Amino acid sequence: xxxxxxxxxxxxxxxxxxxxxxxxYDTSDQSYGLFWYKQPSSGEMIFLIYQGSYDEQNATxxxxxxxxxxxxxxxxxxxxxxxxxxSAMYFCAIKENFGNEKLTFGTxxxxxxxx
Amino acid sequence: NAGVTQTPKFRVLKTGQSMTLLCAQDMNHEYxxxxxxxxxxxxxxxxxxxxxxxxxxxxxxxGYNVSRLKxxxxxxxxxxxAPSQTSVYFCASSYRKRPxxxxxxxxxxxxxxxxxxxx
Numbered sequence: 049x050x051x052x053x054x055x056x057x058x059x060x061x062x063x064x065x066x067x068x069x070x071x072x073y074d075t076s077d078q079s080y081g082l083f084w085y086k087q088p089s090s091g092e093m094i095f096l097i098y099q100g101s102y103d104e105q106n107a108t109x110x111x112x113x114x115x116x117x118x119x120x121x122x123x124x125x126x127x128x129x130x131x132x133x134x135s136a137m138y139f140c141a142i143k144e145n146f147g148n149e150k151l152t153f154g155t156x157x158x159x160x161x162x163x
Numbered sequence: 164n165a166g167v168t169q170t171p172k173f174r175v176l177k178t179g180q181s182m183t184l185l186c187a188q189d190m191n192h193e194y195x196x197x198x199x200x201x202x203x204x205x206x207x208x209x210x211x212x213x214x215x216x217x218x219x220x221x222x223x224x225x226g227y228n229v230s231r232l233k234x235x236x237x238x239x240x241x242x243x244x245a246p247s248q249t250s251v252y253f254c255a256s257s258y259r260k261r262p263x264x265x266x267x268x269x270x271x272x273x274x275x276x277x278x279x280x281x282x
Contacts, residue, residue, distance in 0.1 A: 091251065091278075149194070149196075149208075150221060
């Protein structure tokens, strides 16, 4: 069974600083994908970034990058130059590529950016 | 493109009442999903569909039924609502990429959610 652990329930970060949100995962599959979603106070789930298990380079999307350490089973999200609009809940999720259609989410980290 | 839309946005039901939540997507995605989000628990998969006319159970299917009569629509039904079904419901959709060595997992795109309260 696949599992996501996010150990930081809440974080406070000064505006313009970089922030790392932790995510560790557990899966028995060799082929899987890791995802990060943002959920602002308005409630929608916004896809941020994806990392495939066989991707050799860390994924990047604008200010978002994913620090993927396969041997340690970690997929931390790094947000550079944080902005007030980054304040939200952030969810890490995993999906195995074969057979299992379930996207398994962690419990999330609430990020608050301080001006 | 509107992406994934959900109807209604809010609903209050009494115990035992029935209702249907509608999800529509205009991205020609093969796969569609229904999740529920409860405080402190993240999202959990209720049912999903891998194509028109097909449905399958997810992690928490009890008390719900679904139908996928058209590729673009996925309906979630509650036949006899219970207070334990008070939650925020999200619909999602995705392509099914061919899995391969270079990743291949399909990104799921979510609708705005429906907040359901059962009294």
